[in-house]
Amino acid sequence: MPIDQLLAHLQEPSMHEIARFWAKARNGRRFPAWRDIDPVELAPHLPILWAWRWDKAEQTFIGRLAGETIIDAMGPGFRGGRLQDYFAGRNAMTFMQRYRRVLEQPAIMANRGFVFSLIGGTGIGERVALPLAEDGENPDGVFGGTIYRITGNRLARDRITVPDERESVEFFSV
Numbered sequence: 734m735p736i737d738q739l740l741a742h743l744q745e746p747s748m749h750e751i752a753r754f755w756a757k758a759r760n761g762r763r764f765p766a767w768r769d770i771d772p773v774e775l776a777p778h779l780p781i782l783w784a785w786r787w788d789k790a791e792q793t794f795i796g797r798l799a800g801e802t803i804i805d806a807m808g809p810g811f812r813g814g815r816l817q818d819y820f821a822g823r824n825a826m827t828f829m830q831r832y833r834r835v836l837e838q839p840a841i842m843a844n845r846g847f848v849f850s851l852i853g854g855t856g857i858g859e860r861v862a863l864p865l866a867e868d869g870e871n872p873d874g875v876f877g878g879t880i881y882r883i884t885g886n887r888l889a890r891d892r893i894t895v896p897d898e899r900e901s902v903e904f905f906s907v
Contacts, residue, residue, distance in 0.1 A: 762869030840904040
């Protein structure tokens with residue numbers, strides 16, 4: 734997939750920069766590895782970055798990185814936590830399905846609108862989820878960023894069980 738197709742879809746400048754970084758980090762491989770994610774180069778975006786690694790034995794994602802803005806919106810317990818525990822009561826299965834599709838298709842996921850509506854938040858924004866692969870070929874992690882603006886006085890920590898149709902989700906095959 735040409736990165737231009739994704740960039741044409743993304744609206745937020747931060748999401749553009751994260752996607753461009755990912756494309757550059759591939760360095761001739763199909764996917765970059767976790768070790769290719771350079772925090773110095775991504776410094777302006779660290780607060781909105783997050784990453785999950787796939788635990789094949791447990792068949793789940795394990796939290797690897799969550800920036801301050803993500804933790805402020807979502808709450809503590811991300812790093813080292815299992816996705817289904819971290820998002821318990823907040824549409825964990827929807828997140829699991831989306832991120833597994835990023836690995837299995839493989840694909841890049843971009844969504845915008847009420848990006849925290851799945852977990853009860855009232856912020857609008859944009860998210861990009863990009864596959865990572867230690868061997869450069871077989872995805873084993875998801876790296877991305879989420880930018881949002883709170884539109885009410887609610888943080889995204891409340892329980893909710895129904896996805897919100899005001900959020901659009903697109904997958905781009907890679």
